[in-house]
Amino acid sequence: MRSEICNHPRIVDAETCLAGCTCGGDHPAPEVTLYSGEDAAQMMAEECRAVYGDRPVLLLFDPETYAVAGADLEQRLLSEKVNLTTHQFDSNPVATAALIDTVRDLDHGMALIISVGSGTINDLGKYSASEDQIDFWCLPTAPSMNGYTSGIAAIKVKGVKRTLPAAPPKRIYARPEVIQNAPLKLRQAGFCDVLAKVVSDIDWQCESLLFSGSYCGLPAAMMTTVEKSYSEHGLEIGRGDESAVMGLFHGLLISGVAMSLAGSSAPASGGEHLVSHFWDMREPLTGREPELHGLQVGVGIILSTACYRRLRELAAEDLPHRGEELFAATAAEIPAIWGPYADEVAKQFQGKRDALIQFNTLLPQKWNELQTLFQQVQSPEYFAELFARTGAPFNLEAFRLTKEEFMLAALNSRAIRERITVLDLAAHAGVLDLAANDALQLLSC
Ligand SMILES: [Zn+2]
Ligand SMILES: [Zn+2]
Structure with a gap:
């Protein structure tokens, strides 16, 4: 004793x-x-x-x-x-x-x-x-x-x-x-959840640059201490190698701490998490039992990275000034998608209406700085290949998602939370549906 x-x-x-x-x-x-x-x-x-x-x-x-x-x-x-x-x-x-x-x-x-x-x-x-x-x-x-x-x-x-x-x-x-x-699927899910930080950190920097100024480099700095042990090692995580899997486990522990340190989930939860929340919230309406959190987030990572790539191709003068119109169009979809939960979702979306309208002037002004951030994000192909390298399938079918349900989430999940993410930037720039289709191609094979 x-x-x-x-x-x-x-x-x-x-x-x-x-x-x-x-x-x-x-x-x-x-x-x-x-x-x-x-x-x-x-x-x-x-x-x-x-x-x-x-x-x-x-x-x-x-x-x-x-x-x-x-x-x-x-x-x-x-x-x-x-x-x-x-x-x-x-x-x-x-x-x-x-x-x-x-x-x-x-x-x-x-x-x-x-x-x-x-x-x-x-x-x-x-x-x-x-x-x-x-x-x-x-x-x-x-x-x-x-x-x-x-x-x-x-x-x-x-x-x-x-x-x-x-x-x-x-x-x-x-x-x-x-x-x-641990079962392979659980390891794959954790791998996706920890890598979400790579895109959510950029989402947070974009939001901070445009509005809140709340970004802190601490969460990202904390992750760099462990990142090397797992980030490129999909295969080893799939095989159950101790150093890669324990590296992943430590990465997940630190990522959770980073959220409490930042006093917000922003460091680890951006647009890529919204699609997962969307499917969780839709369960009572669709009857689809949600897939593991990390795997749904992995699908979101493919969408977010596709958005960043489409945004990279645009110049400031390409940006439309349709903030108000786009807000109204997405808001109009809420009742049909959310039924009894429509009021709650509408309230969340209303919370970012002003910010979305300010995109008209803010995005062109800050476009060069935003581009520097967009450039840091790897391609959707990179992540799709990395997640599949664990040895478990990584596609919509494996996660019991139809193409329709995927597209619905891709185009509308930005409405369920007040937080500004890459999905809002892509929608404003007119490339969200293109990016969603890019992601759909990758997730359908
Ligand atoms: Zn997560
Ligand atoms: Zn700080």
Whole structure:
């Protein structure tokens, strides 16, 4: 039994935070720590006992995560005489308000919740713990998304996925062997989600240049420390090579921290994320169960990069001055696309109407500076090939998306959020439909 509690390294330390900042703002480093090693479960069990003694602890998993890591951790916690309650969700759980109620019914009087799993189980534990002010730790089982360290949870409320605030875990314990052997599709999804930053960072710089001035180079600087280990290594990630997959996993953890540091999801969520949110939100209307977040985002990356390429071909004098007209045309589509949710979407879109009208004068003025940013983005072919190199198919069919549903999202997802992204720039410049068709070609083979 361990009587001392180790202070594991923070995922991003305070000096790194200061060094990369370009905005002069305040970026307190999140306290989440990581212990990574084959003995991570044993370390977790001993430290759980050392920190919480006889106080009750709730362990969450599903049958799949129980098999790969939960059973082993449960044994170790019991051997350390942790006062343990366990809960197993059904296979493929969805983070619904109903399951949150289940967890919150169980967590009365608990000192700690531990999630064993990836996206959904992490979100269920994180959100419940946060709401009930209970400590939260996590043992990840897949490098599938950047939500482990983020300050938000995706919860489906009345059929619609919402992004709600939730405190990140205090401690993460990772077993490389488990992460490395996660199902291929989950590794591919994480690969797409971490690379989203490459385009969302440019979206953020464009928006900042045009309007808010809020850009900070810190998130991008943080990512450059790990990027090399995974960014070109689709094949190795597909094969399950330890250094590439663990590099990807660290990249995802840092990407989640970057969002909390920036106080906004802008560093990791631009236009490429909007199409994914679009399909999540459309589920009650279409009956299509959303694909893994990262894979839908990967489709969005192909669209965003196609937009950047089309924008690169334009000169300032090519830009139309039709901000108002284009706003009205997209707004007119909202009722047919969103039915009962139309009012909510219309409100979001209305929130950026003024900005879109200002495009008439701002875009020509800033076009040279914007072009410098557009030039930094790689081609859609580059990303499509990279994602497919993992060995899992990367096309609309694999993700159960029809061409019609893809085009609908490509042309209309800019309406669902107030944030200005490359999709708005492309729509204003009159190249969004061309870019959508470029992406469609790539995603149809
Ligand atoms: Zn800063
Ligand atoms: Zn994401």
